[in-house]
Amino acid sequence: MGTVAFCALAGLAACGKQKEAALDPRPVVSMIVHPDQSGPSSTYPGEVQARNSTPLSFRVNGKIIERNVRLGDAVKPGQVLARLDAGDYDKNAASAQAQYDAAQHRYVFAKQQLDRDTAQAQANLIARAQFEQTQDAYASAVAQRDQAKQQLALAQDQRRYTQLVADHAGVITAENADTGQNVQAGQAVYQLAWTGEVDVASDLPENAIVGLHPGDTAQVTLPALPGRSYTAKVRELGAAADPQSRTWRVKLTLEHPDADVRLGMTANIALASSATANGTAGTATSAFTIPATALFHDGNAPALWIVQGADNVLQLRRISVSRYDARTITVTDGLKDGDRIVLQGVHTVSVGEKVRPVAPLHPEDFAS
Secondary structure (H helix, E strand, O other), X not given: OHHHHXXXXXXXXXXXXXXXXXXXXXXXXXXXOOOOOOOXXXXXXXXXXXXOEEEEEOOOOEEEEEXXXXXXXXXXXXXXEEEEOOHXXXXXXXXXXXXXXXXXXXXXXXXXXXXXXXXXXXXXXXXXXXXXXXXXXXXXXHHHHHHHHHHHHHHHHHXXXXXXXXXXXXXXXXXXXXXXXXXXXXXXXXXXXXXXXXXXXXXXXXXXXXXXXXXXEEEEEOOOOOOOEEEEEEEEEOOOOOOOOOOEEEXXXXXXXXXXXXXXXXXXXXXXXXXXXXXXXHHOOOOEEEEHHHOEEEOOEEEEEEEEOOOOEEEEEEOEEEEEOOOEEEEEEOOOOOOEEEOOOOOOOOOOXXXXXXXXXXXXXXXX
């Protein structure tokens, strides 16, 4: 009996320890948030583009027999980029030259005949009707010569058009036809981005274009060039929304881009919030840059776990995120200065759970 009683007491003691352990709050890695010093901003994705970009095409039909440049090549004005088979155009030019030569000979003969008949008519040696016929033949020869001259010029132009020549300095950004392909006049063979001013284009929602005007400045960063920031000015605002995406195309001109800025790079465009643009920055919501590991979701909406009150009870709060980076997110709505958020283990906690906040072991891992 003594042994049985001892085992029973030991079991009750073990149960008591398990119950006590279950009531201990779970430790969670957390941090207190503070608003960014730079103030609220909205960041949108964009793409680096040339200010001017044009398709290059032949002005006549034909078969491509030679291409001298490839994608990414830099070209100069007057440089021959591609050629068509010019055999038929050479023949047309030769035929037009022969017709012009014949018309020129007829013109010379008609001019000599007119000079002779003019002298004889002044001496009353020929009839008036014969002199008028000579004048008519001369006028006809002049017209035929001029017509043949224009036909020759047209044939020579068409032969010259079998060479695709760059009309501006720039970079080839697309190849749309290959050697051996038959192309029509006006069919794009290359896309040429002109050298010069560089734009950043972005499609903005309607709430982002409120208060935005040409000449406004923005800060542009390029993920491919970390640590660099460029100033840009709004150059063009779309007059109407895209019928499918319901966004407005905005183009900004980069000021003083360096040689490392390449066409096609992805850009992040930081625009001042509409409240700031309208002069009501005092009522604008502060922006908070926090570690991306803290992000959770309440349904389809982004959310954070907030440690509330003296009891450290968890609350799930929806937020608005204006920017997603590799390690951080920027929150513009849903947080207040001094809020404590959960940094790790956001998928293992639940609403109303009591927790024990602990500081991260390596705070630098969560620095923005």
